[in-house]
Amino acid sequence: MKIRELNERVLIEHITGLLTKPGKNTVVGAGDDDCAVLDIGGDDYLLATTDMLHRKTDFPQQMSGWQIGWMSVAVNLSDLASKGAKPLGILMAIGVPPDTELDFFDDIIKGMDTCARSFGTQVIGGDMDSHEELTMTGTALGLVNKDLLIRRSGANPGDLVCVTGNLGTAGAALILLKKNINAGQQILKSLFEPIPRIDEGMALTKTHAVTSMMDISDGLALSIHDLAKASGVGFKIYEDKLPVLMDVKKKLKGDELFEAVVFTGGDFELLFTVPPDKINKARNACSFTVIGEVIKEGIFIERSNGIEPLKGRGFEHF
Template sequence: MWSTIGQLGEFGLIERVTARFPGTDDVILGPGDDAAIVSAPDGRVVATTDVLVETRHFRREWSSAEDVGRKAAAQNIADIAAMGARPTALLVGFAAPPDVPVSWAEELAEGLRAECAFAGAAVVGGDTVSAGEITLAITALGDLEGRSAVRRDGALPGDVVAVAGSLGLSSAGFALLEAGVHGAADAGSDEADPGWLRCLGEHRRPRPPYADGPGAARLGARAMLDVSDGLVQDLGHVAQAGTVVIDLDSAAFVPEPELSEAVVLLHELGRTGRGALEHMLFGGEDHALAAAFPPEAELPPQWRVIGTVSAPGADGPRVAVDGASVSARGWEHFR
């Protein structure tokens, strides 16, 4: 029995991993040939790609291999949903040192499979290569099903801004991990299942509201994106693209109990940085969906109105909270 992927070899690893990936109705030809074939009944293909690098996007001491697989799939599929499309397929590039255990690669594949199954997509191919650190390059594909794509540049004055999904939990989970809290025992908790554990879970395995992307398109959303780098920073892209002002109402940001618990714990641990509102405004990697809708749109309960869109004044396109401009303090690579 081979214990590392170096011992198993490239083709043995590919055979072992791809056996875990079932097809779907969208897959005409899956892994095993020079390229996959995926149906595109709409006649257009929505495509996105993302790269995850060990220590930059995940740490093996913080997350299991299945966590990493689910997170890698989720953050790409969320981008497809944010265009108003239905996810169909993933292509996975996997680079790793030869001493990575075969079991780790298999668990990674299980995470990819499970998240794809949850979203209705399938892994259809990819590549493997030896490298000095684990790196995942994911390409996701989607189908618009005859709808117009929901881009970032469509917000109009008078629109309402709403969000579906959780805000701030992943950011708080990251702060807990940085504080050395990987589970209940690390915080000396007497509870078997304290609520703040959900924040760790949301960071390790984000749960984007995939179905609400196409749902928002059907509701008439004019602009949409997923919240990956912080709500204020991401909405800044919508404001700039649409040449509008987005004014958020702080009273609309009611933290979930688990987020409030995490903030209290962080304070007890001497981490007195962000409060709950700051995690919601500036934290990232929740992969919630934020969208601008016409004011007459009848939004279902999962869409929470958090602000409005107006025409820019002398200050130009911007994001404000309660009328006051705020600077983007989200994630940005190379800075």
Template sequence: MAPQPRSGSMQQNHLGGEGLLNGLLRDIGERRLIELVSSYFETQEEDCAVVELGGECLLLTSDMLHEKSDFPPQMTPYQMGWSLVAVNLSDIAAMGGEPLFMVDAIGVPPEFSVEAFKELLSGIHSCALRFGLGVLGGDLDAHDEITLTGFVLGVAREGRVIRRSGAKVGDLLCITGHLGSAGGGLRLIEREKDVDLSDPLVKALFEPVPRVKEGLKLSGSGFVTSMTDISDGLSVSLADLSRASHVGFEIDWERIPVRSELFKVVEDADDLRSLLLSAGGDYELLFTVMPEGVNELRQVVDFTVIGRVVEKNAGERVVPSGYDHFKVEG
């Protein structure tokens, strides 16, 4: 028997009426589908599930990657395996946790070569080893396309879990690293037949580096009030923080850090802003900080202040335009 939400009206409130529930998933979109899932299982919309256990909190997350939607033709099996681990670790980092263990499910076509399979495993092993993650096993099956699923268990001390819901008016809006690099890399491989795979933008797309160490330092500082990762684009992450914390944001677009290489794939300032808002895959951390803690926090983490938290309806209206697994383009 299918699980039922606590009330039928909950589904209507999330999805705007019964009509959409009888339509197609692509008509609803990923974000509203997540709201529907949350209504059935009474879960919170966070980067990880949180289970309080004694004086610690267990963090649980799972992500799935598919050949058609996530692995461009130029991507190697090693990079596929690396990305599987990285995408899951980014969720742990987004809540300030320490990753512990991973199990994965690997679906590959029977005609996949043994050498390619060994390369895929090497990518999983390398990323896990770099971040101290133990890989305990999982499942292996034949599949029509390469499909990789990971489940990661992490831990955080009670009181150090950083959620999306703690931002306060007056806090500063910050990010780690550069934005738009992975999106720029995608543009490069789509435009150039013989793209240089060592290009920093392509590397950012094919071998993303989750901000695990930064997440731990941010959560331990006591100054960070909310946090998420930028996996599906800045606009989506801003909307997630805004909805959870019931606040708005004023953004200083000129202060958003980008790699110099990015300017070779954007046409003008408007195109750059559009790319920063909508391109996913950067796996940087977006977080809010108490103003009095910024200088001290800079001593342990490299980040950029890109704006501030304002009242819910006082900031810029940013429409979520990032990656959506269910929307059909064209």
């Protein structure tokens, strides 16, 4: 069997099956959530997450060096945000082609530094070597109080399904770039300079109102399936409640718009669940949209022509 015959989720399960079982200090281990969670004693858990990005698959040619650096840090911070963690620092391993212009490389470093500082942390080290393709591998460390940790596995039937920000903006940018259509600065910025919801994640956890949470960088539908699997529940999503920028609705229509909003990755938003009686408490933390409800089983989306199953499709590497 070749790796290409497995999708990313199946491959992750295969890998975790080969690893030694987590020790007593590992609260959340490999493949179980957005971050690994370690008990280091005291009042806080230490969280760690890592992401690898490549020039060909993750950085469109239109991106500047500064934007590449920003995104490389933001994607890691987004995982910390989904746990409500306060960032401690970023490690970045860079594989760089030797013929890269120094000015371009400097812009990458500046973008990394700006993103880290914008969210109260810094780049604290890393590694670098020669590589045929620009490759950025970031590792983010964070802390969360033990009483505030939120996992993917806490959703209950009856909870409301919520999402920060807008959906499909990054997906629209990808679709429009492929078609050589002018996307506009606001749409492009959402793809090239994503905003990890660090502040929103920390604020939401402090309300004690959220039962489960993750980020949706791989797409809404795939993330909903991940939450459903972790929590052992189902979901019902309402298409007419999905928050979408008016500019995106003007540029994309029909199936293309639905694809961008529901299945395409790149939006660094938080997907989370809240019991109805605590929704006002959650609203005091940050702005968000209620897009559905947790049900006992099955994953569905209600559209204008009826209810249909929501496929677990989104961005995967294999």
